[in-house]
Amino acid sequence: MPNNLKLLLSWALVAVPLTWGVYHTVLNASKLFS
C-alpha cells in the first residue's frame, strides 16, 4: 500500500470517532448557553 494512502487511512481511523465525540461534546456544551 502506498505510504500516503496508509497515512490517510490511519489518520481517518482516529479522526472519524474523535470528530464524532467532539461534535457530541460541543452539542452538549452548547446547552450551557441556551
Place this chain on the structure above:
Amino acid sequence: MSLSFLDRQSTVADATFNRWLVPPAALCIHLCIGEVYAFSVFNLPLTKLIGIAKPAPGDWTLADVGWIFSVAILFLGLASAVTGSWLDRAGPRKAMVAAALFFGGGFIVASFGISLHNLPLVFLGYGVLGGCGLGIGYISPVRTLMSWFPDRPGMATGMAIMGFGGGAMIASPLSVLLMHHFASATDLGVAPAFVTLGLGYMVFMLLGATIVRVPAPGWRPAGYVPAAAARLISDKDVTVSTAVRTPQFFLLWAVLFLNVTAGIGVLSQASPMIQEMFKGQVTPLAAAGFVGLLSLFNMGGRFLWASTSDFIGRKNTYFVFFLLGLVLYASVPSIAHLGSIGGFVICYGIILSMYGGGFATIPAYLKDLFGTAYVGAIHGRLLTAWSAAGVLGPVLVDYIRQYQIGHGVAKADAYSVTMYIMAGLLLLGAICNALVGPVSSHFHHHAAAAAE
C-alpha cells in the same frame, strides 16, 4: 502468524516509513483507554440493575459503584509503575497488545459481574484488569512517540495524551447509545454495552498495535541536529532504579500530584458546583454543558500546552500552570459573587486546560532531565502520583464542602474555601517546580561502565 510479530525487533521501521503514522497508532490506544473518564455514565444505571426504574433493595449504592473508577485509576498507577521497565524492553507492539487484552478483557469480565450482580467481579474486571490495561497502554505509545519526534517531544506526547482526553468524549455518547440500544423492559442494557465496548476497544487497540513502529537505532528526522545540552535538558540517560532516588523525581512527583489534585477535585464536582454557586441560573442540563465544555478545554490543553513547552521550556510551562492557576482559583469566589457565569466558565476552562497540559508535558520534562533510554519506566513510576491524586482530589473537595455545609455555610459559599485551598496546593506546586534543577552527573548511566 508467529508471535515474533510482537517483538520489538519486528517493529523496527525501514527507511521509507513515515513517522506521522505513529501518532494515529498511539491515538488508537489513548482514544480507547480515555474511556475511563466517561465511566460515570454507567454509575446511575449500575445502581438500578434490579429495580430498573429506580434503585431497589439489593441494588448497589452510588458509593459502591464510585469505587470502580477509583480502583481502575489505582491499578493504572500500579501497573504503569510495575511494568514500566518491561515495556521499555518489550517494545510498543507487545505492550499495546497486552493493553488491548487487559482493557477489552476487563470490560468482558465486568459484564459477567453485572449480569450476575456480583460487584467484586466488576471490581476485578473493570477495576483490576481494565486498570492494568490503562497503565500498560498509557506509557508505551507516549515513549514511542518521543523517540520518533526528538525535535518536538512536547508536541508528540501532547498528541497521544490529547487522545486520552478525547476518549471520554467518544465513550460518553457511545455508552449511552449502546445502553439505549440494548435496553428492554427487564434490562438496562449495561452488560451487553460492556461486552460491545470491550470487543470494540480490543479491536481498535489491536489495529494501533499493527501500525506502530520504532525507529531504527541511530535514526534521526531529516535535518534534525540535536540541540546542545542545556541546564535542564540532559543528553545523558539515568536508569529507572537510579532516577527514583533523585530529588528531581520526588519534586516532579509532587508537581504532578499537586497539579492533578487541584484539577481532578473540580472535575469530579463540576456539575453540582456550578448549579450551587449560581443557584436558579444554571439548570442541570446547562451544568452538563459546562462539564462538556471543561472536557474540551481539558483535551485541547493537552496538545496546546505540551506543544508550547517545546518553545518556552517545561519548567516555565509548569510555572504558568501553577501561578496562573493560583490567580484563577483565588479569583473564582469573587467572580461567582459578581454573578458572572461567563467569567466563571472561562476561569475553569483555563484551569482545566492546564490540568490536561500537566499530564501531557510531564513525559517531556522527564525526558529532558533523565534522557530517553529509560523514560517509559520512569514515567510509569511517576504515574503513581496520578493514582494518589485521583483518590485524594475528589475526597478533599467533597470533605471540605461537607464540613462547610455541616458548619452552617450556605451551599453557594461552601466552595470558596475549597478554591483557596486549591490555590494553596498550586503555590506548593510552584515551589516544588522552582526547586527542580539538573540531575547530578553521578546519577548518569555510563553504558561502558555498566557493561564491565
